[in-house]
Amino acid sequence: MKKESTQDRIKEVALILFARNGFEGTSLSDIAKGVGIKKPSLYAHYKSKEDLFLGVIHKVSVDYNAFFVKTAERLSNQSPEKQLYDLLRENTEYLRNDEMGLIFKRMMLFPPESLRKEIAQMFEKTENVMKRVIKSILEQMLPNEEWERVFDAYLCLLDGMFEQIFYYSPEEHNKRLENSWTLFIRGVHSKEEK
Amino acid sequence: MKKESTQDRIKEVALILFARNGFEGTSLSDIAKGVGIKKPSLYAHYKSKEDLFLGVIHKVSVDYNAFFVKTAERLSNQSPEKQLYDLLRENTEYLRNDEMGLIFKRMMLFPPESLRKEIAQMFEKTENVMKRVIKSILEQMLPNEEWERVFDAYLCLLDGMFEQIFYYSPEEHNKRLENSWTLFIRGVHSKEEK
DNA sequence: GTCTATAAAAGGATAGAC
């Protein structure tokens, strides 16, 4: 049980509140109350609300990139198809848990207007990481003229499941993931049928 | 050129601002300024900010339901497969234009905490409308044991393309739609391959 | 680093004249 710095506590509480209520919907009072300090004390750690917010988002972004790469590496000795399936599952699991998926999604889709550019930059890196990883898996299993199509469909699958996290219970969501995956992989195998 | 009531002007401006900046991120001053009146004048038309917001969302929800049903009806004399494809395309098109998709998405995923229940009710109706329409198309083309799987995959396709509206240019987005659709429909045709 | 006190601005909302 190692003790946590106040800075980390602040980031932790801020993550949860920003995720649930957004940037504008979260006040520094809320955060201070959650941490158990008074509002002005926050300014000993961050120089503004925006500064704190960017700190939180930066951590979210870095953590997610690391998760994605590490997971792909761990799966890399399996068949390409199994890699894709497990990556879909673990990615969904990761984003479903805690406030991670919530804030990730919220900030990618609806960044506060004033920070749009800074946030876009962070997530551009994330996008590139994902592309590189997925592409390298697809290249192991597909002819050249096919991989872009499958890549697009796979990303749509990831995005669709991402979206549905917020609509359905974990059980319902898992069922939908299985069904969507099954149809996807059938489509991959059945080349030039049409 | 028929003249517009101030009420409608307010709703119109509020729609755009709420869509871009969210409920908490939009102030009544912003709306009043956009309309060209003073802030207190808003209260002659709506009794509170929440009231105005719910009015806007209600219209969005009703409009979308009507669009979905009307589009499906218009397509109903085509083959089931063509119906699915055109519905995907037109739905994507509809949500991509104006601020419609933006506010629709924002409110489904991140309603303001205080209005969560009211909004959930509105969109429950939307979900049922979509389910009914899609199910009736799928039943024309699939055996009983298959339709649920295809239904889940089709919804994932809709949701994935919905999500991607915000990441990509219309051209890039259309390319991705084509590729995702192609793989989807291949999967539908290639039954029990695995 | 944390506190109290306080500033300065902006938020939603109401009263009352026109």
Next chain:
DNA sequence: GTCTATCCTTTTATAGAC
């Protein structure tokens, strides 16, 4: 219906004691 004036609350942020 729209305005000015005003109220009350909350917001971000700073100053300065401990």
